[in-house]
Amino acid sequence: MTDDDRVFKALADPTRRFLLDLLFARDGRTLTELESELEMTRFGVMKHLKVLEEAGLVVTRRSGREKLHFLNPVPIRLIHDRWIDKYTExxxxxxxxxxxxxESES
Amino acid sequence: MTDDDRVFKALADPTRRFLLDLLFARDGRTLTELESELEMTRFGVMKHLKVLEEAGLVVTRRSGREKLHFLNPVPIRLIHDRWIDKYTExxxxxxxxxxxxxESES
DNA sequence: TTGACATGTGACCAATGGGTCACATAAGTT
DNA sequence: AACTTATGTGACCCATTGGTCACATGTCAA
Structure with a gap:
């Protein structure tokens, strides 16, 4: 499994994209805090966060018994640059x- | 299935990303031409192109019995804008x- | 140390998805 | 018309994946 494969597979699931949305709105949340926003057991959320972390889309930092999650936008930018050159951009x-x-005017 | 779900699902497969790479390098190719670049039957490639087209990542135009395929970068840009704001960009x-x-210097 | 809280692991099951094939239609060629 | 070429459809099989649960480890407070 290549690096970019991990990134795209991670983005393929709507729950994981919603987790990225949550972290985009506010960084540094714990598993338990994220779990409360979803209709799913803790185990499901944990699996999703692991996939996101292994893809490099989420980076983590331990603080005592808690694990804080942060959004990393770099892989997203690399997707962009793969198929959109400077001219097309x-x-x-x-x-x-x-x-x-x-659409905002209507 | 939502629009963005189709886009991310489409990007989740390495063969489909390779097809986008091919169209990024040169647009307007037919199914048969794209098939010759892959180690897969025509049916597999056709399925992939259908997924890409339904996601809006590829747009097509018929010319006689041929179907020409073009890359559409708009959905890619929207992915970018979802998690990267102007400041972070x-x-x-x-x-x-x-x-x-x-990396290019080393 | 006893209990509560936060995170982690492996097994399991149902559902989804990639790839192929038999078969079919449509358009160009001689 | 006969033949070839380009694309299209539905069924089928195998591998992967999302989600849950039983069980376990590590951390903080009283």
């Missing part, structure tokens, strides 16, 4: 921003 | 570029 960014603006 | 981009530069 300008066009796509403009297009996406325009679309967002139009 | 500057830091992450700088970090990724620096890392690439250091």
């Amino acid at each position: 300008r066009q796509v960014t403009a297009l996406v921003d325009l679309k967002a603006e139009l | 500057r830091q992450v981009t700088a970090l990724v570029d620096l890392k690439a530069e250091l």
Whole structure:
């Protein structure tokens, strides 16, 4: 299993993406705290966090008996750079921003 | 199945990512042409292309009996924007570029 | 030390997904 | 029309994966 394979497999599950959303909103949470946001047993959440951590999308730091989880955006940026070169980036960014603006006005 | 779910599921398979790499290098290829680059039957490749198309990562245009495939970078950009805000983007981009530069020098 | 809390491991099961094949339609060629 | 080429469909098999549970370790407080 390659590094990028781990990243994409990790992102393939909606629960794991929701965990990234939670950490994007606020970093440094524990397993128990994240579990309370999900309708799933602690074991399921723990499995998902392990997958995210092994993919490098989440980094952790121990503090006593707690384990704090942080979002690492680097792998996300690398996905972007794989299929969007500098030239295309300008066009796509403009297009996406325009679309967002139009939808916010309606 | 939500839109973004289709995108992430589509990206989860290494063969499909390789197909995107091929289209990133050169657009407008047919199924038969893409098949020749892979060690897999035509049916497998067709299934993968269907998944990519339903995710919006690949758009197609018919030309006679041929079907031409093109890469659409918009869903990739949306993944980026989901977990990297404008402020973080500057830091992450700088970090990724620096890392690439250091590795190219060694 | 006794109890409560936070995290960790391995086995297990149902569901999903990758790949192939038999078969089929449609379009170009001679 | 006969033949070839390009794409499409449904069924099938095997491997992988999401989720749960029984059980276990480590940490903090009284």
